[in-house]
Structures are given as C-alpha cells and as structure tokens.
Amino acid sequence: GNSVTQMEGPVTLSEEAFLTINCTYTATGYPSLFWYVQYPGEGLQLLLKATKADDKGSNKGFEATYRKETTSFHLEKGSVQVSDSAVYFCALGHASGGSYIPTFGRGTSLIVHP
Amino acid sequence: SQTIHQWPATLVQPVGSPLSLECTVEGTSNPNLYWYRQAAGRGLQLLFYSVGIGQISSEVPQNLSASRPQDRQFILSSKKLLLSDSGFYLCAWSVRDMMRVTYEQYFGPGTRLTVT
Numbered sequence: 001g002n003s004v005t006q007m008e009g010p011v012t013l014s015e016e017a018f019l020t021i022n023c024t025y026t027a028t029g030y031p032s033l034f035w036y037v038q039y040p041g042e043g044l045q046l047l048l049k050a051t052k053a054d055d056k057g058s059n060k061g062f063e064a065t066y067r068k069e070t071t072s073f074h075l076e077k078g079s080v081q082v083s084d085s086a087v088y089f090c091a092l093g094h095a096s097g098g099s100y101i102p103t104f105g106r107g108t109s110l111i112v113h114p
Numbered sequence: 115s116q117t118i119h120q121w122p123a124t125l126v127q128p129v130g131s132p133l134s135l136e137c138t139v140e141g142t143s144n145p146n147l148y149w150y151r152q153a154a155g156r157g158l159q160l161l162f163y164s165v166g167i168g169q170i171s172s173e174v175p176q177n178l179s180a181s182r183p184q185d186r187q188f189i190l191s192s193k194k195l196l197l198s199d200s201g202f203y204l205c206a207w208s209v210r211d212m213m214r215v216t217y218e219q220y221f222g223p224g225t226r227l228t229v230t
Contacts, residue, residue: 032217032218034217034218036221041224041226042223042224043204043206043221043222043223043224044158044204044206044219044221045221046218046219046220049218089157089158092217093216093217093218094217100146100208100216100217101160101163101173102217102219104157104158105157106156106157107157107158
C-alpha cells in the first residue's frame with residue numbers, strides 16, 4: 001500500500017537558518033504529493049503541491065521538488081522565521097480502488113527561535 | 115470562495131455521554147468529506163469519509179459513527195464516549211469532479227474534545 005515517511009522531529013532552528021524536512025514515499029504509479037502546515041490549535045492548511053515528476057511546488061518561500069527517482073518530496077526554505085513554527089505534514093494522493101484517500105506522514109514539528 | 119465550519123470549537127464531556135460534532139462546507143457542491151482525529155503529539159487518523167449523501171465509509175472500527183444528511187453537512191457522533199476518544203477532531207473536504215482527479219484537502223478549524 002501507499003506510505004509516507006517523514007523525518008522525526010522536533011526540528012529546532014534559529015531564525016534565518018536554512019530548513020530541510022525530509023519526506024519519502026512508497027506508492028505505485030504516479031501519485032500527487034503535498035505539504036500541509038498546521039499552526040498550534042488550528043487545522044491543516046495546504047502549503048504546496050506537485051502532481052508529476054520534476055514538478056516544483058512553492059509557496060511563502062517554501063519549496064519542494066517531486067523526485068521520482070528517489071521517491072522524495074523534501075521541503076526546503078532558505079530563511080525561516082519564528083512565525084514558521086508549526087507542524088508540517090507530507091502527504092500523497094493516489095487513486096486506489098476508486099477512492100481518493102490521501103496518505104499522510106506523521107508530521108514534523110518545527111520550532112524556530114529568535 | 116469555499117469555507118468550512120466546525121462546531122463546537124472545544125468540548126469537555128464526561129465518559130459515557132453522547133457526542134455530536136458538526137461540519138458544514140460552503141461555496142462548493144458535491145464535495146468529498148472526511149473526519150480525522152489527531153491525538154496529542156500524534157499524526158492524523160482517518161475516521162470516516164463520504165462521497166455523497168448517505169454514503170459513509172469507516173476506516174477504523176470504534177464507538178464513533180458518522181452521517182451525511184445533506185450534501186455539505188457531515189456529522190460525527192457517539193452514543194457513549196470513552197476516555198480514549200479525547201483528541202482534536204478535524205473535518206476536511208476535497209473536490210469531487212468526474213473530469214479531473216484532485217487530492218488536495220481543505221481542513222476546518224477543528225474541535226478539541228476532552229473526555230473526563
């Protein structure tokens with residue numbers, strides 16, 4: 001079946017540091033890939049997505065590239081801010097048996113210190 | 115634009131009491147609807163999803179149930195709450211379109227349930 005593996009957190013960084021959160025997946029065929037962000041006490045928000053190999057999703061300074069050869073979709077940001085502190089979820093979407101149920105990773109907590 | 119509402123925002127209920135959480139979506143028709151639970155410090159657990167009125171699929175057997183009485187209304191219920199039902203409940207929707215396949219989901223603000 002489909003699965004998503006994210007790096008264990010929490011990831012703790014100083015403001016303006018470079019961020020990488022690793023995400024790898026297992027799926028047959030060509031899934032769509034997503035990153036969601038969850039701020040404390042809130043629901044998840046779609047951050048970015050990519051629907052085919054070599055696509056780069058980007059939003060709010062975050063980027064992720066769909067790498068079919070390494071089955072990865074790592075999230076990066078060049079300079080994090082305190083306001084980026086949140087939990088980040090990697091997810092994949094793939095039709096299976098006629099249903100469209102996404103598969104989520106366990107989430108990676110990011111803590112950014114001033 | 116589309117909006118998703120959940121209520122109540124927080125709820126404290128004793129063990130053995132009933133539960134009803136409501137989710138409504140505005141600005142779209144025929145959505146797929148989902149209920150998730152998020153235990154403290156844990157990931158998302160899909161509880162139910164629905165592709166249409168009266169069509170509910172359960173992902174995890176438990177003492178919860180779901181209903182979809184209207185196209186854009188999704189209700190999560192329990193007859194008798196357990197301590198283990200505590201958590202953050204999230205409703206989500208996604209586009210259901212026969213002409214294109216989309217998987218991105220849009221989440222509500224959540225309900226924090228504490229069973230005492």
